[in-house]
Amino acid sequence: MTEPTPPTPGDDGDAQRIIFAITAALLVLVVTYKVGQSDAPVQAPVEVAADAAFSPPAESTIPAGPDGDAIRRGRLIFTASAAHAGQYVGNGLTCSNCHLDAGRKADASPMWAAWVSYPAYRAKNGRVNTMEDRIRDCFLYSMNAPASKAGAPPPYGDDIYRDLQSYFAWLATGAPSGKPLPGRGFIKLATTPIGHDPVRGAIVFAGQCASCHGANGQGQANPDGSYTIPPLWGARSYNWGAGMTGLASAAGFIKANMPYGEGNTLTDQQAWDVAAYVDSRERPRDPRQTGTVESARKQFHPKGDYYGQEIDGKMLGS
The missing domain is CATH 1.10.760.10 (Cytochrome c-like domain)
Incomplete structure (x- = not known):
């Protein structure tokens, strides 16, 4: 069997061989890519589960400067209310008596969950409340401000509200806004057959x-x-x-x-x-x-x- 005679340069056979070589090279690249892709593990998009627990940041991450100063003042007001906002406190409680672990604990009305939930309508007073409104009500009722030296909660715009809100916003660092978070508020118990006594x-x-x-x-x-x-x-x-x-x-x-x-x-x-x-x-x-x-x-x-x-x-x- 004789070998085919090579075409002379410039004839149609030469052009066809060049096209064939290029096409073959492209096919090799495509096949190699596909094989590599099929061998690689498929990674699903990373999503945070809807019921994943939120963790507030560690206290060691409170920043320096004026922002950090406000956060620290807010934490002190929250955990030692009589010492740092005593003129408006009319009883023996601090904010952290109900909002445990300095407002960090889930299922104890944590402040990271409250922060991302306001403004919100409250049936208690029949209007949309800001976070400042909400804090004021805590002074009025839970801290019994009518029996305090001031005889009332802090006035609107007081630095007490500014510092507490700075602390709450920092606790909620990374939390999705406007979304009810697991651990928010208190757990809801079903009533029992024999009631309460x-x-x-x-x-x-x-x-x-x-x-x-x-x-x-x-x-x-x-x-x-x-x-x-x-x-x-x-x-x-x-x-x-x-x-x-x-x-x-x-x-x-x-x-x-x-x-x-x-x-x-x-x-x-x-x-x-x-x-x-x-x-x-x-x-x-x-x-x-x-x-x-x-x-x-x-x-x-x-x-x-x-x-x-x-x-x-x-x-x-x-």
């Missing part, structure tokens, strides 16, 4: 809570008037307008967080009963009450908490 709650309180809060619920006071353990009722506790007087809020907080450091050890029934016991004790007047207890109950306490009910022969809230 202060008498049963008193028994649970004596066995599970009194060692810290005292048999009479008045907490552990320090010589300077501050409290190591907060009072749960009486003149030095939150007033009747505070959110914690709502049984559902109190039960959810207790279930997830109490006894302190041993959250989720009480049964749901025990949490409801302890909430009923604590919230059926007398405490400072609801600042919104301008008429009778009964009229205030109808207007401000329609969900059946203990305000305006008779316990041990006395109408609560009077």
